[in-house]
Amino acid sequence: MWKEMKKKCLHAKMKTAEETAASELYMALVVAPKNPPAKAAGLQSDVVFEEIGRRIREVGSQLVQKVNAIFQWDIMSGELMVAQWTLDLKTGSGEIYRGPSRQSASAVFTLSENDFMELVLGKVKPQRAFLGGKIKVKGSILLSHRLEAILKDYIKL
Structure with missing residues (x-):
């Protein structure tokens, strides 16, 4: 028993x-978590941001005087953030770096890798992409017009 x-x-x-x-x-x-942070290798947007960084090293102090703002890009793949870049044209002689803004960003742009590349290559206008819901903007959308003019002058890939 x-x-x-x-x-x-x-x-x-x-x-x-x-x-x-x-x-x-x-x-x-x-x-x-359904969307753990990811780091995608070999994104085309990385090349663009690296080129922006090179140009900032050349003329960053002039851009800081013209723009006086901080921009952050959240590059998405579906619901997953695959890259995040910050362009600081507010402090020092300007800089671009991977990751979230160290200070409060003037504007945060959220868009897909594909939509970002279409904007950079001029295949779609920023206003059309915004109105079509391809770009989400938090913060000052008016400052994005300054950024658009600067990028047209300094991104020549």
Whole structure:
């Protein structure tokens, strides 16, 4: 009888352990973030931002005087952010860097890699992309007009 009770107790413990493990696995899957940060390699937008950086090193202080703003780009692939760049034309002689703005951004642009490249290559006008919902802007949309004029002058890929 003791053996039988011991066997049932052991069986119950194993069943409980299995249920606990299954429950923990389920919770890990359910609670896991649906959009973990990702870093996509070899994005075309990276080349553009690197070129902007090169040009800022050449004439950044002039741009800071003209623009006096900080712009951040969130480059998306579906619901997943694949790159984030900040163009600081407010402090020092200007700089561009990967990641979120260190200070409050004057404008944050959220758009897909494809839409960004179409803008840069002149295949679509910024106003049309904005009105078509391809670009989302947080902050001062008026400052984006200054940025548009600067990018036309300084991005020649």
